[in-house]
Amino acid sequence: MNKKNIGDFNRMVEAGEKIVYLTAYDYLTAKMQEKAGVDMILVGDSLGMVSLGYDTTFPVTLDDMVRHCQAVRRGAPNTFIIGDMPYMSYQVSDEQAVESAGRLVKEALVDAVKLEGGGRRMQSRIKAINEAGILVMGHIGLTPQFMGQIGGYKAQGKSAKAAMQLIEQARLIEEAGAFSILVEGVPSAVGQAITERANIPILGIGAGPYTHGQLLIYADMVGLYDNFTPKFVKKYANVGQVLVNAFEEYAREVRENKFPVEAEHTYKMSEEEIKELQN
Numbered sequence: 001m002n003k004k005n006i007g008d009f010n011r012m013v014e015a016g017e018k019i020v021y022l023t024a025y026d027y028l029t030a031k032m033q034e035k036a037g038v039d040m041i042l043v044g045d046s047l048g049m050v051s052l053g054y055d056t057t058f059p060v061t062l063d064d065m066v067r068h069c070q071a072v073r074r075g076a077p078n079t080f081i082i083g084d085m086p087y088m089s090y091q092v093s094d095e096q097a098v099e100s101a102g103r104l105v106k107e108a109l110v111d112a113v114k115l116e117g118g119g120r121r122m123q124s125r126i127k128a129i130n131e132a133g134i135l136v137m138g139h140i141g142l143t144p145q146f147m148g149q150i151g152g153y154k155a156q157g158k159s160a161k162a163a164m165q166l167i168e169q170a171r172l173i174e175e176a177g178a179f180s181i182l183v184e185g186v187p188s189a190v191g192q193a194i195t196e197r198a199n200i201p202i203l204g205i206g207a208g209p210y211t212h213g214q215l216l217i218y219a220d221m222v223g224l225y226d227n228f229t230p231k232f233v234k235k236y237a238n239v240g241q242v243l244v245n246a247f248e249e250y251a252r253e254v255r256e257n258k259f260p261v262e263a264e265h266t267y268k269m270s271e272e273e274i275k276e277l278q279n
């Protein structure tokens with residue numbers, strides 16, 4: 001399968017075909033997602049919680065993102081990959097934003113970057129990165145890097161006034177030259193209103209069924225990450241329990257001397273050599 005590009009995503013929107021989007025943080029997962037035919041992969045800064053064990057995304061560094069984007073790129077060489085811009089890698093200035101985005105492209109060969117926020121300042125950042133030739137995905141609604149202002153991990157745009165602000169943010173982001181926008185944690189009606197007004201692909205996570213595509217954090221939807229599960233997550237598997245079961249069975253067999261006794265799991269030596277060894 002050829003790697004999709006923005007032309008393909010725009011065509012999919014035009015044709016009413018949904019865009020399938022998942023996060024990945026490592027080589028193995030990326031490889032399985034490419035095999036499954038996922039359209040785009042986000043190396044999210046949710047890396048901090050899912051793979052690095054932090055409580056928030058704030059501690060994630062640009063070096064962390066580069067390293068994990070590289071691993072995902074190696075696992076999914078033919079998939080469109082978006083590298084998330086971690087906290088304080090773009091907030092300071094347009095120059096900082098371009099340099100950070102540039103590292104993700106140069107060192108990890110991502111196809112695009114994503115940054116959070118819908119204010120005028122983010123418009124400027126998106127323009128600057130875009131002018132450096134790098135595709136940018138906006139991200140509005142429940143934006144974890146604004147956790148302080150949002151007041152916790154909760155749905156956004158629940159009043160008509162707040163929803164109108166989100167619609168305006170989406171318009172500004174599109175105007176700034178973003179190739180797509182991710183809308184997170186809003187009522188379905190708000191996801192729909194933003195999607196209907198947009199001329200670029202709108203991806204949703206917890207934004208209802210009307211967006212042009214859907215994103216989930218892979219570790220949530222396969223039942224690997226169980227510290228906290230948002231309402232919008234549907235569990236397609238319980239891989240966490242499968243792993244615990246396997247680890248337990250292995251532990252039991254080792255303790256009971258049942259592994260590795262099978263011939264298929266041990267290396268052989270000729271009888272002659274064994275005799276010589278025993279002499």
Ligand code: KIV
Pocket residue numbers: 023042043044045046047084182184205215217
């Ligand atoms: O970091 C991430 O995975 C994200 C999604 C949750 C939207 O930004």
Ligand code: NA
Pocket residue numbers: 044045046057084
């Ligand atoms: Na993120």
